[in-house]
Amino acid sequence: LERTFVMVKPDGVQRGLVGEIISRFERRGLKIAAMKMLVVSDELAKQHYAEHASKPFFPGLVGFIKSGPVVAMVVEGKNVVPLVRSMLGATNPANSNPGTIRGDFALDTGRNVIHASDSPESAKREISLYFNTSEIATYSRIDEQWLYE
Ligand code: GTP
Ligand code: MG
Numbered sequence: 001l002e003r004t005f006v007m008v009k010p011d012g013v014q015r016g017l018v019g020e021i022i023s024r025f026e027r028r029g030l031k032i033a034a035m036k037m038l039v040v041s042d043e044l045a046k047q048h049y050a051e052h053a054s055k056p057f058f059p060g061l062v063g064f065i066k067s068g069p070v071v072a073m074v075v076e077g078k079n080v081v082p083l084v085r086s087m088l089g090a091t092n093p094a095n096s097n098p099g100t101i102r103g104d105f106a107l108d109t110g111r112n113v114i115h116a117s118d119s120p121e122s123a124k125r126e127i128s129l130y131f132n133t134s135e136i137a138t139y140s141r142i143d144e145q146w147l148y149e
Helices: 010-014 018-028 042-048 058-065 080-088 101-105 120-130
Strands: 002-008 031-039 069-077 114-116
Touching: 002 018, 002 080, 002 120, 010 018, 010 058, 010 069, 018 031, 018 069, 018 080, 018 101, 042 058, 042 120, 069 080, 080 101, 080 114
Parallel strands: none
Antiparallel strands: 002 069, 002 114, 031 069
Protein backbone atom coordinates (compact mmCIF):
# COMPACT_ATOMS: atom_id res chain seq x y z
CA LEU A 1 0.00 0.00 0.00
CA GLU A 2 1.18 3.51 -0.80
CA ARG A 3 1.24 6.50 1.54
CA THR A 4 0.32 10.15 1.15
CA PHE A 5 0.56 13.24 3.32
CA VAL A 6 -2.66 15.07 4.16
CA MET A 7 -3.10 18.22 6.22
CA VAL A 8 -6.29 19.93 7.37
CA LYS A 9 -5.34 23.60 7.09
CA PRO A 10 -6.07 26.23 9.80
CA ASP A 11 -9.41 27.15 8.18
CA GLY A 12 -10.56 23.51 8.32
CA VAL A 13 -9.58 23.18 11.98
CA GLN A 14 -11.15 26.48 13.04
CA ARG A 15 -14.34 25.68 11.12
CA GLY A 16 -14.68 22.36 12.97
CA LEU A 17 -14.28 20.22 9.85
CA VAL A 18 -11.58 17.86 11.13
CA GLY A 19 -13.92 15.01 12.08
CA GLU A 20 -15.90 15.27 8.85
CA ILE A 21 -12.71 15.14 6.79
CA ILE A 22 -11.15 12.21 8.67
CA SER A 23 -14.47 10.35 8.37
CA ARG A 24 -14.36 10.64 4.60
CA PHE A 25 -10.96 8.97 4.46
CA GLU A 26 -12.00 6.27 6.93
CA ARG A 27 -15.25 5.52 5.12
CA ARG A 28 -13.45 5.30 1.81
CA GLY A 29 -11.38 2.46 3.30
CA LEU A 30 -8.12 4.34 3.71
CA LYS A 31 -5.93 3.78 6.74
CA ILE A 32 -4.73 6.60 9.01
CA ALA A 33 -1.11 5.60 9.66
CA ALA A 34 -0.12 8.75 11.59
CA MET A 35 -1.84 11.89 12.82
CA LYS A 36 -1.07 14.97 14.92
CA MET A 37 -2.20 18.52 15.55
CA LEU A 38 0.52 21.15 15.44
CA VAL A 39 1.15 24.81 14.73
CA VAL A 40 3.46 24.98 11.72
CA SER A 41 6.62 27.06 12.22
CA ASP A 42 7.72 29.69 9.72
CA GLU A 43 10.61 27.47 8.65
CA LEU A 44 8.45 24.37 8.16
CA ALA A 45 5.82 26.36 6.25
CA LYS A 46 8.48 27.65 3.85
CA GLN A 47 9.95 24.16 3.39
CA HIS A 48 6.52 22.63 2.83
CA TYR A 49 5.61 25.11 0.10
CA ALA A 50 9.15 25.63 -1.28
CA GLU A 51 7.94 24.91 -4.84
CA HIS A 52 5.85 28.09 -4.65
CA ALA A 53 8.59 30.35 -3.18
CA SER A 54 8.67 32.62 -6.23
CA LYS A 55 4.88 32.96 -6.58
CA PRO A 56 3.09 36.18 -5.65
CA PHE A 57 0.78 34.30 -3.27
CA PHE A 58 3.69 32.68 -1.34
CA PRO A 59 3.84 35.15 1.60
CA GLY A 60 0.08 34.92 2.04
CA LEU A 61 0.17 31.13 1.80
CA VAL A 62 2.95 30.80 4.39
CA GLY A 63 1.28 33.36 6.67
CA PHE A 64 -2.00 31.50 6.47
CA ILE A 65 -0.63 27.99 6.98
CA LYS A 66 1.12 28.99 10.23
CA SER A 67 -1.78 31.13 11.48
CA GLY A 68 -3.35 28.38 13.59
CA PRO A 69 -3.24 24.68 14.33
CA VAL A 70 -3.34 22.15 11.50
CA VAL A 71 -3.98 18.42 11.58
CA ALA A 72 -1.30 16.47 9.72
CA MET A 73 -1.82 12.86 8.67
CA VAL A 74 -0.21 10.00 6.84
CA VAL A 75 -2.89 8.15 4.91
CA GLU A 76 -2.38 4.71 3.38
CA GLY A 77 -4.15 2.77 0.67
CA LYS A 78 -4.04 1.43 -2.85
CA ASN A 79 -3.09 4.18 -5.29
CA VAL A 80 -3.66 6.63 -2.45
CA VAL A 81 -1.89 9.72 -3.86
CA PRO A 82 -4.22 10.32 -6.85
CA LEU A 83 -7.19 8.90 -4.94
CA VAL A 84 -6.88 11.45 -2.13
CA ARG A 85 -6.26 14.28 -4.62
CA SER A 86 -9.53 13.31 -6.32
CA MET A 87 -11.30 13.39 -2.94
CA LEU A 88 -9.98 16.95 -2.33
CA GLY A 89 -11.16 18.40 -5.65
CA ALA A 90 -9.58 21.19 -7.68
CA THR A 91 -7.20 23.70 -6.04
CA ASN A 92 -9.66 26.54 -6.69
CA PRO A 93 -12.89 25.55 -4.93
CA ALA A 94 -14.84 27.45 -7.59
CA ASN A 95 -13.86 24.56 -9.88
CA SER A 96 -14.11 21.71 -7.33
CA ASN A 97 -16.92 19.26 -7.99
CA PRO A 98 -19.65 18.85 -5.37
CA GLY A 99 -18.89 15.67 -3.45
CA THR A 100 -15.24 16.62 -3.06
CA ILE A 101 -13.97 18.11 0.21
CA ARG A 102 -13.23 21.51 -1.34
CA GLY A 103 -16.37 21.31 -3.49
CA ASP A 104 -18.49 20.77 -0.41
CA PHE A 105 -16.77 23.06 2.10
CA ALA A 106 -14.75 25.82 0.41
CA LEU A 107 -15.13 28.93 -1.76
CA ASP A 108 -11.70 30.54 -2.23
CA THR A 109 -8.29 29.20 -3.36
CA GLY A 110 -6.47 30.69 -0.37
CA ARG A 111 -8.96 29.07 2.05
CA ASN A 112 -9.31 25.62 0.52
CA VAL A 113 -9.40 23.65 3.81
CA ILE A 114 -7.00 20.83 3.03
CA HIS A 115 -3.68 19.89 1.49
CA ALA A 116 -2.57 16.57 0.01
CA SER A 117 0.60 15.47 -1.77
CA ASP A 118 0.49 15.68 -5.56
CA SER A 119 2.89 12.78 -6.35
CA PRO A 120 4.53 9.83 -4.58
CA GLU A 121 7.80 11.84 -4.50
CA SER A 122 6.06 14.81 -2.85
CA ALA A 123 4.39 12.42 -0.43
CA LYS A 124 7.73 11.00 0.66
CA ARG A 125 9.22 14.48 1.11
CA GLU A 126 6.23 15.89 2.98
CA ILE A 127 5.81 12.87 5.27
CA SER A 128 9.46 13.19 6.31
CA LEU A 129 9.01 16.94 6.94
CA TYR A 130 6.19 16.33 9.42
CA PHE A 131 6.78 12.84 10.87
CA ASN A 132 9.57 10.68 12.26
CA THR A 133 9.39 7.03 11.21
CA SER A 134 8.62 6.14 14.85
CA GLU A 135 5.41 8.21 14.63
CA ILE A 136 4.02 6.17 11.74
CA ALA A 137 2.04 3.11 12.83
CA THR A 138 1.81 -0.28 11.20
CA TYR A 139 -1.49 -2.09 11.67
CA SER A 140 -4.32 -3.66 9.68
CA ARG A 141 -7.87 -2.47 9.30
CA ILE A 142 -10.22 -5.34 10.13
CA ASP A 143 -12.09 -4.78 6.84
CA GLU A 144 -9.04 -5.00 4.58
CA GLN A 145 -10.20 -8.32 3.17
CA TRP A 146 -13.36 -6.55 1.93
CA LEU A 147 -11.57 -3.47 0.66
CA TYR A 148 -9.01 -5.23 -1.50
CA GLU A 149 -9.66 -8.11 -3.92
P1 GTP B 1 -2.05 22.00 -1.79
O1 GTP B 1 -2.62 20.64 -1.55
O2 GTP B 1 -2.35 22.97 -0.66
O3 GTP B 1 -0.60 21.97 -2.18
O4 GTP B 1 -2.91 22.55 -3.00
P2 GTP B 1 -2.75 22.18 -4.53
O5 GTP B 1 -1.68 21.16 -4.73
O6 GTP B 1 -4.12 21.86 -5.01
O7 GTP B 1 -2.30 23.55 -5.15
P3 GTP B 1 -0.84 24.17 -5.32
O8 GTP B 1 0.20 23.25 -4.77
O9 GTP B 1 -0.71 24.64 -6.70
O10 GTP B 1 -0.93 25.45 -4.36
C1 GTP B 1 -0.71 25.31 -2.98
C2 GTP B 1 -1.69 26.19 -2.24
O11 GTP B 1 -1.38 27.53 -2.51
C3 GTP B 1 -3.14 26.01 -2.68
O12 GTP B 1 -3.81 25.01 -1.99
C4 GTP B 1 -3.71 27.38 -2.36
O13 GTP B 1 -4.10 27.44 -0.99
C5 GTP B 1 -2.54 28.30 -2.59
N1 GTP B 1 -2.61 28.87 -3.93
C6 GTP B 1 -2.30 28.28 -5.10
N2 GTP B 1 -2.49 29.10 -6.13
C7 GTP B 1 -2.95 30.26 -5.59
C8 GTP B 1 -3.34 31.51 -6.11
O14 GTP B 1 -3.30 31.74 -7.33
N3 GTP B 1 -3.76 32.45 -5.21
C9 GTP B 1 -3.81 32.22 -3.88
N4 GTP B 1 -4.22 33.18 -3.05
N5 GTP B 1 -3.45 31.05 -3.34
C10 GTP B 1 -3.02 30.10 -4.18
MG1 MG C 1 0.26 21.35 -3.97
